[in-house]
Amino acid sequence: MADVDRRKRIKIENTKVKGTLVLTDNHSLSISTIKDEVFSGRKVSLQLISAFHSESTARGIRGKLGKETQLKNWVSTVITPTTKGDSTFELDFDWEEEIGVPGAFLITNRHHKEFYLKTLTLEDVPNCGRVHFICNSWVYPEEHYNKRYRIFFSNQTYLPGKTPEGLLYYREEELEELRGNGTGKREEWDRVYDYDVYNDLSDPDKGSEHIRPTFGGTSEYPYPRRCRTGRPPSKTDPDTESRVPILQSLTIYVPRDERFSNLKMGDVYAYGIKLVSQGLLPGFEAIFDKISDEIVGTLENILQTKFENVSSNNFNEFSSFDDVLKLYKGGLPLPKSDFLESLREKIPFEFLRELLRSDGEQLSKFPTPQVIQGDESAWMKDEEFGREMLAGINPVVIRRLQEFPPCSKLDPIKFGNQNSTMTVDDIKDQLEGLSVLEAITYNKLFILDHHDPLMPYLRGINETNTKIYATRTILFLKKDGTLKPVAIELSLPHPDGDEFGVISTVHTPALEGIKGTIWLLAKAYASVNDSGYHQLVCHWLHTHASIEPFIIATNRQLSVLHPIHKLLHPHFRDTMNINALARQTLINAGGLLEKTVFPDKYAVELSCNMYKEWAFTEQALPADLIKRGVAVEDPASRHGVRLLIEDYPFVVDGLEVWAAIKSWVTNYVYIYYTDNNDIQNDTELQEWWTDVRTKGHGDKEHELWWPKMQTRDDLIHSCTIIIWTASALHAAVNFGQYPYGGYLPNRPATSRRFIPSDPTTVDYKELETDREKAFLKTVTPQLQSVLGISLIEILSRHSSDEVYLGQREEKEWTNDDMALEAFEKFGEDLREIEGRILEMNLDENLKNRYGPAEVPYTLLCPSSEVGLTGRGIPNSVSI
Incomplete structure (x- = not known):
């Protein structure tokens, strides 16, 4: 034996x-x-x-x-x-x-x-x-x-x-x-996940105009934390981290495994080249007439100087809407130029020289945005203006109006009386026979309110090239389920000082004459405000910036063996890399967002001010709906809430996706945690949650709304919010940017003048004689438009290696059969949801799903092809 x-x-x-x-x-x-x-x-x-x-x-x-x-x-x-x-x-x-x-x-x-x-x-x-x-x-x-x-x-x-x-x-x-140990400069091979404040957006070595506050770490400027790079301080300010040269932007530190794949990096290079060629070349010679020959020897100087001059050089005005359409039908021709040809000879790389063509070939041609594919003028209709607040780029701001006139929450000692000057007479004839009180009582009045967030910055903003109003837009919910704008209030700080309040005017719908043009401009001012707020708060702050601390904490405290690491990891893919690029080229002082949205140097500061109101638990879709008053709690309903706008495409589809995510997370958590004691005894989980609260979102550490992480429900709710935010919420506010905002008249990003008021001027007379010219002289100019369109075209594209909600890169991501079965069920749920979405888009009674512009709501369809599709939910904030 x-x-x-x-x-x-x-x-x-x-x-x-x-x-x-x-x-x-x-x-x-x-x-x-x-x-x-x-x-x-x-x-x-x-x-x-x-x-x-x-x-x-x-x-x-x-x-x-x-x-x-x-x-x-x-x-x-x-x-x-x-x-x-x-x-x-x-x-x-x-x-x-x-x-x-x-x-x-x-x-x-x-x-x-x-x-x-x-x-x-x-x-x-x-x-x-x-x-x-x-x-x-x-x-x-x-x-x-x-x-x-x-x-x-x-x-x-x-x-x-x-x-x-x-x-x-x-x-x-x-x-x-x-x-890691929290010290030293991080190198490309490092795998260290650590926190830092946003002290890397300024470039004080270039002058005072490139100085911005440090965001995070103070009560005045609270902010989520970002990945620490450990770069040395700038030469002139020891509290500001030095900048990476523009040509090295793609090398900014994130842990190497967080970098884009080679496939995606190839896409980024291609999109970046297109951004330079389309967004920066129009007006190239005019810009460089201001630059001495000594500083055009390197591409870095070329690009940097071009960025800095974008907002101060309008290139050419669009003269008509047909002129704007040339961007999609033929492009803008580049003038032949001996200057450009001589400049090309100084560029050492052939592919970069091709960006500076001087043969007059039209480079600035864009795909036709969906909003003008079916009808080139439908965007001007009031019905489409209202519909896009429910099914457009930014369907997460509108709220129910519960008092009239609207009141301000700004400090009256500092800002004076900021309450609305609207009266019952302004809107009483537009409410389908209801009185204002009845309309409020029956939940028929809603507001897109960009007054309080903008007013503290308005005086400073209007000292730049931008000229903007703070806006309140009142909308009425009609019997057919659509929203009709009934009044827009435009407000400016009192000329005698903030403490004296505001000067406001109220405008109501009109089709003809000067009033018709002013109404079109009032909608444009509201759209400009919504565009900037969307980009800086709803998009950047609420998805990109708020998710990064969870990524850092997960890698610091949860082993790859941990079930919650395996659950969350797919929803963090590429986020740290895209955020690093954003800090380098988009939200930095003089970056692309400062050049293409109205707050200019106040851009990130505006989002910082809104972070003061950020609450993790309110990022849950049902909680957000209740907070905005567009839904009420209803335990008997399928999702626990009853919608007050039944045909609200983002919410209808979003609640389905939210429920699928929550069901998947619940099934998964119950596999590994038999009871609440398992939650409380999980040392890694407790350290993870402490890291998130005290470090990643450390400026919110003492808020009482944080889940205690003592029960399975705490864990399920928290993970559902994280996954929802990184996947569906980001998809809803990101991938519609080009379909709706690629046509700038529909979604202008800046305005350059106030409404003309002197009847003796040419500008005032144009309000009656040439509506299109008056409109285009007010909103984003040609060069800035092309730059902005180029940017959102990149941000709206799905890369060729995208992984969508309900999918995994690795089929064998776990060897646990129960987890694999639960995940397969999640994928099936999402496929069923997609089928229902496509079916609802065919229902003619659901007017907000299609609208006058004939753009079906597909932003929360889980799957997508590569490119500009206006649909698809990637697992993560990956672009």
């Missing part, structure tokens, strides 16, 4: 376990390079780690390590690539009985370059079978790591208290690496 046992043991010990390693050739380390370095003595080695068999070491108890396995003759063992860009290699592990089930492996890279490791799969492991490791990570040479190796875990899931003892050591060690 002993001989039989011995023979079995020898057989097991002599077993070779086959491993399959998948790498991606990301142009960093090619397969030929691997071959050369293997033969020159440089190697990559792996060691398996036992999940259940431990050993004592000087640093504590840890899983037993298997023998080091070298990767040899990689090229000769290449199998057919699994996907384009992937290379698959076989390797053999000498099996050791004392290892048992491998739960992790160490890999050491002794090459001089990094490579991207996707997966390792072990087949026919004795007493176990198949073991799969999802890596999806860059592995740098050993000298870049404190431990000189990287560790990867299998796709098994463990709560901290249920982690095998041998893996617990490595689980904690990995989290320590990811937290």
Whole structure:
């Protein structure tokens, strides 16, 4: 009997376990390079780690390590690539009985370059079978790591208290690496997730006009935290982080695994080149007439100077709406120029020289936005203006009017009387026979209110090239379910000082003559305000900026073995990278958003002021609807709320998606947490939630609305909000930007003058004689329009490697069958929701789903193709 046992043991010990390693050739380390370095003595080695068999070491108890396995003759063992860009290699592990089930492996890279490791799969492991490791990570040479190796875990899931003892050591060690020590400049190979304030938007070395406040860390300027880079301070201000040169924008630090894939990076480069060629070249020569020859030697100086001059140079005015349409039908011709030709010769790269063509070829041609595809003038109709507040780019601001006239919440000591000057007489004849009191009582009046958020900045904004009013727009819910704008109030600070309140005028619908033009302009001013508020608050602050602290906290405190890490990780893809690019080129001092939306240098400060009102729990869709008064609680209804605007496409579709997400999260959480004690005893989960509250959103630490994270319901609700915000909410406020805002008259981003008031002037007479010219002289000029359109075209596109809600990059993201089944059910739910959305869009009784502009509401359809589709819910804030 002993001989039989011995023979079995020898057989097991002599077993070779086959491993399959998948790498991606990301142009960093090619397969030929691997071959050369293997033969020159440089190697990559792996060691398996036992999940259940431990050993004592000087640093504590840890899983037993298997023998080091070298990767040899990689090229000769290449199998057919699994996907384009992937290379698959076989390797053999000498099996050791004392290892048992491998739960992790160490890999050491002794090459001089990094490579991207996707997966390792072990087949026919004795007493176990198949073991799969999802890596999806860059592995740098050993000298870049404190431990000189990287560790990867299998796709098994463990709560901290249920982690095998041998893996617990490595689980904690990995989290320590990811937290870092909070010091030093971060390098490209670092994997450190840490927090910092927004002190990197200014560029004080360039002058006072490039100085902005530090956002975050103070009661005056509270803000979510961003990823710490550790760059040195600027030369002139020790509290401001130095800037990355414009040509190095794509190298700004985020942990390397948070960077775009090569496929997406290619898209970013292509879109960036298009942005430069389309958005910056019109007016190129006019801008550069102001620049001395000494500073045109490098592309960096060229680009930087062009950005700085965008808002001060109008290039040409659009003279008519037909003139605007040329952007989509033929493009703007570039003038032939000896200047441009001489400049091209100074640019060292051929593809960049092509951006400066001087042959007059039309470069600034854009796809036709959906809002003008069916009817080029429908955008001007009041019905379409109201519909877009329910089914347009920004359907998350409108609220029910509960008092008339509307009142202000601004401090009357500082700002005087800011209450509305509207009267009953202004709107009483537009309410389908109802009195104003009855309309309020029957929940028929709504308001798009951009008065209080803008008024504190209005005097400063109007000292720039922008000329804007604070606006209140009152809308009436008609019997057919559509919203009719009935009054727009335009307000300016009192000329004698803020404490004296405002000067306001009220405008009502009109079709003809001067009043008709002024009404069209009043809607434009309201749209300008909504455009800026959308971009800076509803889009940037409420999705991009507010999600980043959750990403950082998750990587710092939740191991990849943790079920909640596996749940949330897909919803964080590419967000840190796109946010880093935004800080570098969009929301920074002099950046694209300051040049294309009206608040100018007050842009981020406006969003900072709105963060004071941000509450995590109010980001839940049902809570948001109740707060805005567009729904009331109704326990008997399917979603727990009853809509007061029944045909509200964003909300109708959004509640379906919200419910699907919540159902998926509930099913998933119940797999791993049997009761509330499991929540309370989960040390990683508790540290994660503490990190989010006290560090990531540290300026909101003492708010009472934070969930306590003591029950399964707390966890389910919090994760549902995170996933909703990163996926569906972002999709709803992002991917409609080009379909609706790509045609600037429909969604102007700036205004340059107030309504003419002197009847003796040409401008005033144009209000009656040339409505189109009067309108276009007021809103965004040609050069700024092209730049803005170029930007939102990029932001509205789905990349070729996008992963949508209900999908995963890896089919084997977990080996837990119950979790996989729950996720499959989630995907089925979303497909059913998409079918219902498309069916509702065909219902002629639901007028807000299609509208005069003939744009069906598809922004919350979960799936999409690549490109400008006006639909699709990516898993994450990825653009």
